[in-house]
Amino acid sequence: MKNRRYFHEKEIVLAKKKTRKIKRKIFTALGLVTLLVGLAIFLFSGDNFIILQKLFRDDLTQEQIRELLGSLGYKGYLTMGTLSFLQVVLTFIPAEPVQVMAGISFGVWYGGLICLAGVFVGNTVIYILYKIYGEKLERYFKKNAEFDFDEARKSPKIALVIFILYFLPAIPYGLICFFTASLNKKYYQYILLTTLGSIPSILIGVALGHLAMAASWILSICVFIVLLTLLIIVFKNKAAIFAKVNEFMKKQANYSSKTTVGKTHSIILRIASFISTLILRPKMKYTLKNNVGKLDKPCIVLCTHGSFLDFVYSGKLLVKEKPHYVAARMYFYKRNLAWLLRKAGAFPKSMFTSDVENAKNCVRVISSGGTLVMMPEARLSTAGKFEGIQDSTYRFIQKMNVAVYTISLNGSYLAKPKWGDKTRKGALVEARLDPLFKAGETKELPFEEVQKRVNDALYYDDFAWLETKPNVQYKSKTLAKGLENILTLCPSCGAHYTMQTDKLKIFCSECGFERTLNSRYGFTVPSPHKNLAEWYEYQKSEMEKAILESPDFRLESEVTLMHHSFDGKKILREAGKGVCVLDRKGLLYRGTRDGEEVEKLFPLSDIYRILFGAGEDFEIYEGEQLYYFVPTEKRSCVDWYTASELLKKVG
DSSP states (O other): OHHHHHHHHHHHHHHHHHHHHHHHHHHHHHHHHHHHHHHHHHHTSHHHHHHHHHHTOSSSOHHHHHHHHHTTTHHHHHHHHHHHHHHHHSTTSOHHHHHHHHHHHHHHHHHHHHHHHHHHHHHHHHHHHHHHHTHHHHHHHHTTOOOOHHHHHHOTTHHHHHHHHHTOTTSOHHHHHHHHHTTTOOHHHHHHHHHHHHHHHHHHHHHHHHHHHHSOHHHHHHHHHHHHHHHHHHHHTHHHHHHHHHHHHHTSOOOOOOOOOOOOOHHHHHHHHHHHHHHHTTTEEEEEEESSSSOOSSEEEEEOOSSTTHHHHHHHHHGGGOOEEEEEGGGGSSHHHHHHHHHTTOEEEOTTSOOHHHHHHHHHHHHTTOEEEEOTTOSOOSSSBOOOOOHHHHHHHHHHOOEEEEEEEESHHHHSOTTOSSOOBTEEEEEEEEEEEOTTTGGGSOHHHHHHHHHHHHOOBHHHHHTTOTTOOOBOTTTTTTGGGTOOBOTTTOOBSOEEEETTEEEETTTOOEEEBOTTSBBSSOSSOSBHHHHHHHHHHHHHHHHHHOTTOOEEEEEEEEEEOSSSSSSEEEEEEEEEEEETTEEEEEEEETTEEEEEEEEGGGOSOOEEETTTEEEEEETTEEEEEEESSGGGHHHHHHHHHHHHHHO
16 A cells, blocks of 8 residues: 555656646746847847948948947947857857958957957856757757767767867757767866867957958958858768768777776786775774685686675685686776776676677686686675576576585675665675685586575575674764665655655654664664665565566656766776656666667566666666666666666466
């Protein structure tokens, strides 16, 4: 009952958000229309219209022109600045005549500054409009341009591309501003690029106008004729010009996450181990126990995965073995980070999907007599306990038929939980390396036996382990921070996404229900749940009931779609916006992707789990491509993960 009520409330909240978004778009459109009408009235009324007429009369001497300009006062500056602004926002107004007229009227420096001020304001308006209208604005600017927006976004020399565009007379300033805004840069980066990019062309335009004024009206007319002729020539040949620009951009090599596993440089592992020791030791203690000695190679090492720091602990145990780690492909999207990971012997894996490249690299490591390290859960623990492994991992272990070892980590989750803001002081982590299978043993065992022995060896429960360590205390003034991204259901009123945190407290903004974390991750009032793990299990059980009771169960949210960056300078870029739906059919995305309308379905039969970042995103791989979805309610990310597991379970 509580779940049905909650999902109904969620639909109401989403409907309200959608209504507010529509209203914002309407008010913005009305504001822009009002602004343009007001500026038009300003330009074509009273003295301003007379000013515009007189500036283009050819029966005035240079002295009369100077006297006229001297009498304009502030209206002349406003008129010219307004024209400069309009040529950015209204793409049918060319920039060059406005700039030449500014040069004639006010000289190079004053004319240039006036034009630049108008362009600055126009650029800012375009940025605001893009943030509100997004893809609709793209269709407006793409209407008559052969410019390849998608290819340009991939170029690693994007700043150079933007500067080149400003020198092409056929491309309106507004289109360049839109393109720069679509790169999803911060405002200061956007305005810096568009303002600096426009300065050279503005100076050229006003300089031509000033030159005409300094000489004679004959030269002035010649300048306009040459400029008009150039615009006509460029316009008639714009397809060829755009083709050249597009060709230039295509020549820029796109960065790829593809990797062929190579040599492990142990010096990098040792440096990383040394740095991690300096960082972690003052905050926490960890004990490393090797029950094996030297590994029998080739071999596979399976490691539990309660925390991101598991790479540190396992790396310290294996540093002499020059291990090769299987790591999430997302980290290889960034060029510099990928270089470091490759040097350390790591290679990418698209999690929970078929990855031929990764399979080949795994076989290469084994064939070369190396040490292959896998964290087969392939995601960080949600609530501090073992969460299962795909069947394909057990089959791979059987097929390789080599020695297998395990690294068991206890306390790792509690030292730095998935949802936590930082490493906890006073934490203790115990890491132990043990043998599991001898070389040649796995092929002789039934699949179920291999599965059971692996699961038994890797099973962990940090809260059960903590009960055996009565002296361990976790010190943090913000111990509960981020917990609202895991515990999303209020156990008192049944409301969803109303949980908030403050220092050591987690509370419901709807009914006032509140609990405080003690220094051992337990609640000071242990009712109805003594710790966050029990609360999370309750939350899962309530969702399972909702799925069983409703054949039409679904999660739905507006999302921002992120894909890998083209140039490798950062990990992700914004690729589109749309709506995600998760139900018994699978995960559906309907929206835009790199400027195109798409409808993408990931069938439930192909989904093992939907990955998630606590309070950040939910994600799924397809080949080398990561679909990284950022929902409007970021606290909901954990529910997409939980629902994907339960929908598979109940069928």
